Amino acid sequence: MANYQNILFENKEGIAHLTINRPDKLNALNIQTIEDIKVAFEEIYDDATIKGVVITGAGEKAFVAGADISEIAELNELNARKFAESGQEVFSAIENCHKPVVALVNGFALGGGCELAMACHMRVATANARFGQPEVNLGVIPGYGGTQRLTQLIGKAKSFELCMTGDMINANQALTLGLLNYVLDTQTEAIAKCEEILNKVISKAPVAIGLVIDCINAVSNEQENGYQTEANGFAACTKTADFAEGTTAFLEKRKPEFKGE
Numbered sequence: 310m311a312n313y314q315n316i317l318f319e320n321k322e323g324i325a326h327l328t329i330n331r332p333d334k335l336n337a338l339n340i341q342t343i344e345d346i347k348v349a350f351e352e353i354y355d356d357a358t359i360k361g362v363v364i365t366g367a368g369e370k371a372f373v374a375g376a377d378i379s380e381i382a383e384l385n386e387l388n389a390r391k392f393a394e395s396g397q398e399v400f401s402a403i404e405n406c407h408k409p410v411v412a413l414v415n416g417f418a419l420g421g422g423c424e425l426a427m428a429c430h431m432r433v434a435t436a437n438a439r440f441g442q443p444e445v446n447l448g449v450i451p452g453y454g455g456t457q458r459l460t461q462l463i464g465k466a467k468s469f470e471l472c473m474t475g476d477m478i479n480a481n482q483a484l485t486l487g488l489l490n491y492v493l494d495t496q497t498e499a500i501a502k503c504e505e506i507l508n509k510v511i512s513k514a515p516v517a518i519g520l521v522i523d524c525i526n527a528v529s530n531e532q533e534n535g536y537q538t539e540a541n542g543f544a545a546c547t548k549t550a551d552f553a554e555g556t557t558a559f560l561e562k563r564k565p566e567f568k569g570e
């Protein structure tokens with residue numbers, strides 16, 4: 310396992326728990342933390358024993374309170390573009406991962422924190438979670454894909470409002486807007502919900518799950534015809550042993566045993 314500086318990374322019975330670990334700075338994402346997440350996802354892609362991922366923040370107060378403002382303050386036009394592009398690349402690796410990734414949002418998810426949560430396939434929050442894109446308060450805009458993913462998730466009207474006012478919303482508002490899948494009262498309940506979702510997804514045919522991820526992500530790729538991607542994926546599934554197993558098991562009235570082949 311890699312030597313991480315700002316994250317905790319543990320494979321617990323097939324579910325990787327990735328915890329952003331800078332609680333003194335409300336888990337703000339500095340460049341080293343982005344690098345740690347990048348390496349962790351290389352591990353997640355390569356390690357067949359990892360079947361799903363939970364991303365959360367250390368402590369009780371914050372998921373991630375944004376990109377690290379002390380680093381943002383030093384940026385200029387040249388390195389700011391690279392800064393945004395390298396963060397976007399890491400967040401795309403999360404979004405395109407063929408294993409299910411759930412964010413457990415336990416407090417502030419602001420700026421890059423909201424963007425990190427949105428790069429995950431699903432989001433579960435505790436009741437104290439707060440979401441926002443407050444970059445305009447600093448004279449900048451979201452740079453890790455926030456304008457795009459927020460608009461895809463909640464539509465233009467509310468995305469304009471959040472990105473232009475910098476206002477924060479609470480967990481129930483985020484749930485109503487479609488930014489969240491579930492809100493639970495406590496951290497313990499939220500972790501249990503994440504594990505319940507992941508264990509359910511992990512019990513399905515892994516090739517089909519990876520293709521669902523590709524097809525749903527195709528919605529946001531203008532270069533790609535998502536209907537074509539779906540038809541190709543549908544056809545590809547029929548070549549797998551898991552397709553034969555899934556359909557046979559249904560007809561034989563038994564539970565399928567998927568092997569990821």
Ligand code: COA
Nearest residue numbers: 333334335337374375376377378379417419420421443444
């Ligand atoms: N970058 C760097 N440091 C951050 C940070 C960020 N995005 N967010 C919080 N911190 C640091 C604070 O500077 C403080 O550090 P210090 O104790 O060394 O002074 C520590 O985390 C605790 O934050 P603090 O502001 O004292 O907590 P609070 O409870 O009063 O306020 C927030 C919480 C989230 C409202 C406030 O920290 C905040 O507005 N953070 C910035 C959010 C933001 O603009 N994010 C987008 C960045 S692009």
